[in-house]
Amino acid sequence: MNLSDNQLRVLLKAAGITALGVTALVIGVRIVKRIREGRNERELSNAVNSLTTTDNEISATITSEQAKIFANTLFEAFNVWNGTDTDVIKSVIAKLKNGKDWLAVIKAFGVKPYGTTGTPWFGDGIQLDLVGWFRKELSGSMMEEIETKLSKYGINI
Numbered sequence: 656m657n658l659s660d661n662q663l664r665v666l667l668k669a670a671g672i673t674a675l676g677v678t679a680l681v682i683g684v685r686i687v688k689r690i691r692e693g694r695n696e697r698e699l700s701n702a703v704n705s706l707t708t709t710d711n712e713i714s715a716t717i718t719s720e721q722a723k724i725f726a727n728t729l730f731e732a733f734n735v736w737n738g739t740d741t742d743v744i745k746s747v748i749a750k751l752k753n754g755k756d757w758l759a760v761i762k763a764f765g766v767k768p769y770g771t772t773g774t775p776w777f778g779d780g781i782q783l784d785l786v787g788w789f790r791k792e793l794s795g796s797m798m799e800e801i802e803t804k805l806s807k808y809g810i811n812i
Contacts, residue, residue, distance in 0.1 A: 703762060703784045708754030709809030715755035722759035725750065729760070729785065730767060739792045748801065754808025761785045761810070 658666070717725070725747050732743035751757050764785040783791065789801055805811075 703766060707809070708758050710754030713753045713755060715759055716752045717750070717756050717759060719759060719763070722756075722763040725760045726763035726765075726785070729764065729788070733788055733792050741793070741797060744793070745797070748804075751804075754810055757805065757808060757810055764788075 728747055729744060732740040732747075747760075751760060761784065766782045766784050767788070769781050769783045769788065769791055786801075786805070789798060793801070
């Protein structure tokens with residue numbers, strides 16, 4: 656079957672209009688999703704920085720530099736090409752001995768865009784703190800363990 660030049664132009668125009676419509680729909684869905692998330696990056700950063708713990712008499716067992724290293728290690732563990740490296744995550748959380756350690760790592764992690772590049776095209780395109788990343792990437796007993804520890808230390812996120 657051969658198409659005339661005119662028929663080919665009509666088909667290409669229809670394909671272009673369809674592609675634009677689908678692109679607009681995808682962008683619209685992503686925008687609505689971001690709006691529904693509620694907190695913007697600044698509000699979430701302020702919430703993370705104002706976190707406290709009930710472990711007031713206990714000193715942190717890690718330095719701020721170690722907290723930064725742990726936070727970066729966790730971020731890398733979330734972003735491996737074939738999923739989440741739960742062994743690395745378990746290794747890091749085993750080193751956090753009290754609420755002050757957890758707070759230091761949560762604050763060092765800060766707020767990062769969720770997704771491979773942090774854009775709506777590769778992930779949700781939303782800003783998440785460390786606990787938000789845990790919730791997106793982990794489930795089952797590992798997430799329960801983290802939530803139990805956080806509540807034990809009075810860290811409310």
